[in-house]
Amino acid sequence: MNDVFDVALRLAIVFAVFLVAPLLVGQTEHKVMAHMQGRLGPMYAGGFHGWAQLVADGVKFAQKEDVVPAAADRRVFQLAPAVALLPYLLVLAVIPVGPGDGAVGQVVDAGIFFVLAVMGIGVLGSLMAGWASANKFSLLGGLRTAAQLLSYELPMLLAAASVAMAAGTVSLTGILDAFAWWWLPWQIVGALVFFVAGLAELQRPPFDMPVADSEIIFGAYTEYTGLRFALFLLAEYAGIVILCALTTVLFLGGWHGPFGADGLGWLWTLLKTALLAFVVIWLRVSYPRLREDQLQKLAWTTLVPLALAQIALTGIVKVAIN
Amino acid sequence: MPPIPGSGLAKGLAVTLRTMTKKTVTAQYPDTQPELPPRSRGVIGLFEENCTVCMLCARECPDWCIYIDSHKETSPPAAPGGRERSRNVLDRFAIDFSLCMYCGICIEVCPFDALFWSPEFEYAETDIHELTHERDKLREWMWTVPEPPALDPAAEEPKEIAAARKAADKLAAQRAKEQQEQQRQQPEEQPEEQGEKGEKGGNP
Amino acid sequence: MLYTAPPLVASAAGDHPGFLSPSGVEIAFLLVGLVTLGAAVITVTTRQLVHAALWLVVALGGLAVEYLLLTAEFIAWVQVLIYVGSIVVLLLFGLMLTRAPIGRSPDADSDNRWVALGVALASAAALVWVVVDAFRTTWIDLDGPAQGSTRVTGAFLFRNWVLPFEALSVLLLAALVGAIVLSRKRDTDTDTGTATDAGTDTPPRPAPTGTPGTTDRPGKGEKR
Numbered sequence: 001m002n003d004v005f006d007v008a009l010r011l012a013i014v015f016a017v018f019l020v021a022p023l024l025v026g027q028t029e030h031k032v033m034a035h036m037q038g039r040l041g042p043m044y045a046g047g048f049h050g051w052a053q054l055v056a057d058g059v060k061f062a063q064k065e066d067v068v069p070a071a072a073d074r075r076v077f078q079l080a081p082a083v084a085l086l087p088y089l090l091v092l093a094v095i096p097v098g099p100g101d102g103a104v105g106q107v108v109d110a111g112i113f114f115v116l117a118v119m120g121i122g123v124l125g126s127l128m129a130g131w132a133s134a135n136k137f138s139l140l141g142g143l144r145t146a147a148q149l150l151s152y153e154l155p156m157l158l159a160a161a162s163v164a165m166a167a168g169t170v171s172l173t174g175i176l177d178a179f180a181w182w183w184l185p186w187q188i189v190g191a192l193v194f195f196v197a198g199l200a201e202l203q204r205p206p207f208d209m210p211v212a213d214s215e216i217i218f219g220a221y222t223e224y225t226g227l228r229f230a231l232f233l234l235a236e237y238a239g240i241v242i243l244c245a246l247t248t249v250l251f252l253g254g255w256h257g258p259f260g261a262d263g264l265g266w267l268w269t270l271l272k273t274a275l276l277a278f279v280v281i282w283l284r285v286s287y288p289r290l291r292e293d294q295l296q297k298l299a300w301t302t303l304v305p306l307a308l309a310q311i312a313l314t315g316i317v318k319v320a321i322n
Numbered sequence: 323m324p325p326i327p328g329s330g331l332a333k334g335l336a337v338t339l340r341t342m343t344k345k346t347v348t349a350q351y352p353d354t355q356p357e358l359p360p361r362s363r364g365v366i367g368l369f370e371e372n373c374t375v376c377m378l379c380a381r382e383c384p385d386w387c388i389y390i391d392s393h394k395e396t397s398p399p400a401a402p403g404g405r406e407r408s409r410n411v412l413d414r415f416a417i418d419f420s421l422c423m424y425c426g427i428c429i430e431v432c433p434f435d436a437l438f439w440s441p442e443f444e445y446a447e448t449d450i451h452e453l454t455h456e457r458d459k460l461r462e463w464m465w466t467v468p469e470p471p472a473l474d475p476a477a478e479e480p481k482e483i484a485a486a487r488k489a490a491d492k493l494a495a496q497r498a499k500e501q502q503e504q505q506r507q508q509p510e511e512q513p514e515e516q517g518e519k520g521e522k523g524g525n526p
Numbered sequence: 527m528l529y530t531a532p533p534l535v536a537s538a539a540g541d542h543p544g545f546l547s548p549s550g551v552e553i554a555f556l557l558v559g560l561v562t563l564g565a566a567v568i569t570v571t572t573r574q575l576v577h578a579a580l581w582l583v584v585a586l587g588g589l590a591v592e593y594l595l596l597t598a599e600f601i602a603w604v605q606v607l608i609y610v611g612s613i614v615v616l617l618l619f620g621l622m623l624t625r626a627p628i629g630r631s632p633d634a635d636s637d638n639r640w641v642a643l644g645v646a647l648a649s650a651a652a653l654v655w656v657v658v659d660a661f662r663t664t665w666i667d668l669d670g671p672a673q674g675s676t677r678v679t680g681a682f683l684f685r686n687w688v689l690p691f692e693a694l695s696v697l698l699l700a701a702l703v704g705a706i707v708l709s710r711k712r713d714t715d716t717d718t719g720t721a722t723d724a725g726t727d728t729p730p731r732p733a734p735t736g737t738p739g740t741t742d743r744p745g746k747g748e749k750r
């Protein structure tokens with residue numbers, strides 16, 4: 001009975017975080033982006049500096065009509081948002097926020113593989129949406145999504161493999177247990193590659209070619225309205241949370257910190273995740289969108305060689321230590 | 323010197339970060355009113371006393387949005403046996419702001435400075451017919467017309483002041499030459515010019 | 527081929543004395559197996575190309591769940607990562623790039639379906655026979671230490687099966703190199719072809735000569 005309660009509590013917490021954290025990131029994006037552009041951002045919703053803007057947006061989305069284009073493939077079209085969103089929920093459950101088994105939704109033995117595998121599924125949602133919309137812009141968006149995913153999955157995997165090599169395990173908790181501060185300079189290249197590739201996989205600016213609004217409207221999501229569109233947006237922001245948390249866990253030492261008082265490790269994880277989320281927003285404001293050919297070039301001629309070099313370095317250091 | 327690779331990227335990040343720490347430029351309009359400069363093209367105010375119903379504004383208006391009605395009033399001759407004097411009296415002066423394109427031609431052409439730009443802009447209506455504003459409303463806006471900005475340093479004098487000064491100089495010269503003999507001839511001119519000057523600047 | 531195996535493994539496991547009182551895991555295994563089999567059958571019979579690819583996702587995912595139920599966690603996630611995450615995405619990419627109409631594709635059917643069925647049945651029979659013969663009544667202890675964990679799988683792979691593993695990787699490498707060589711060769715072909723055809727001194731661009739279906743990717747490659 002206690003076990004059942006424990007599992008239910010963990011699931012409830014994971015679900016709550018899954019719903020709240022993306023909203024927090026979204027609101028932060030509103031405000032940070034605004035101030036970086038010399039604006040104020042939302043100021044009215046909720047009274048104090050527009051804190052409830054995204055809640056208001058959610059209410060608005062829920063009220064909108066759910067339109068499915070006549071020529072669309074109905075079932076695939078309607079299923080796509082769920083396929084895009086649910087994987088992130090699953091991933092969130094296995095990310096450890098603090099030391100020990102108590103601070104993780106579910107310990108998974110092959111954590112890295114689980115996380116990367118399930119995140120890859122999320123992109124299927126975009127592909128399904130792009131194809132099922134019966135819209136040329138959507139199809140182009142789907143194509144670009146697929147092309148981008150194919151080229152950035154590799155450096156992301158290689159960078160993650162480097163950490164797994166360093167730790168000698170593919171379990172997320174295991175990697176954190178093995179972490180030492182000097183991993184930071186050791187794995188910095190891998191961290192950069194992982195983060196950049198992750199951004200590209202999430203189609204965040206400057207890698208938002210698949211949803212480039214000025215040329216293909218909103219890519220795969222062009223035909224979506226109301227709640228289903230909101231689910232896609234939620235998926236994007238949940239993706240940011242996941243990517244930042246994952247980078248924190250794999251490369252930045254998760255709950256390790258210079259003042260790692262007992263029981264406060266989770267604060268370090270949250271702090272680092274928030275910092276990375278800020279960087280994600282910062283990059284969006286600062287850089288223009290990469291062209292499709294630049295995008296592919298970056299993946300194949302920069303990130304993949306860098307990731308391979310990182311693996312080589314990891315291997316050399318690992319052998320030298322042993 | 324070749325730039326360090328990635329320095330451009332870092333510069334971009336620095337720019338946005340610096341902007342974030344600076345004060346925002348957002349105008350929070352409904353909460354704080356904007357400070358609009360004089361001659362902002364908000365709405366057109368009418369200074370009725372200056373209007374002679376010459377109809378220049380109505381005729382020059384490119385989209386015919388000015389409506390003027392008037393009637394002629396005759397006043398008895400000043401001297402017995404003289405001709406009756408007639409003058410136009412303004413009955414209606416209305417501007418349809420749903421047609422007005424804020425070109426300002428009416429204000430430019432008005433020879434007697436009866437029309438002015440007011441920065442007032444909050445006169446939205448729920449019905450398009452209500453955007454035709456009559457003379458009383460236009461007169462109310464007249465009181466919102468701000469003082470014209472000061473001239474640039476070393477700028478040319480305004481035309482009317484220059485003309486007045488010229489006339490005054492001439493007058494002084496004549497006075498000096500002819501002493502006080504022809505005093506009766508000139509004063510008529512002088513008050514007229516002064517009156518014109520007063521109208522131009524006399525916007526409370 | 528692969529997806530027909532799990533249900534039969536389940537029945538092989540059913541030979542165990544626990545057959546009459548199956549545990550929850552066994553029932554789940556059987557049900558997921560049925561779903562997988564169903565998805566696989568739809569994959570090869572549906573007339574809608576993209577639907578076939580999406581049903582393939584279901585089939586491959588079901589297979590991953592079967593691996594999970596057999597405690598082979600690592601294999602399960604690799605299955606999802608490689609097959610669902612990459613192969614199917616590549617497949618969908620290819621479909622979208624060429625022709626993927628919504629609704630039925632008239633040419634999605636082949637006259638060879640009976641031959642294909644025969645081949646499928648034969649290969650399934652061979653696989654089933656091999657698997658049944660290899661494991662017979664081997665029983666996985668689900669309660670004990672996981673027998674398919676990353677550590678166990680790694681040790682097994684790199685101690686007992688290093689040679690086949692390396693042979694496979696060499697094969698894949700050869701395929702990779704071959705693919706690169708092929709695409710390069712076609713590039714130069716089209717280049718010279720257009721240059722002579724057009725008879726101009728302008729730098730050759732991938733022109734729509736040659737077969738339209740096959741020049742897609744190299745053409746895209748050159749534009750980059």
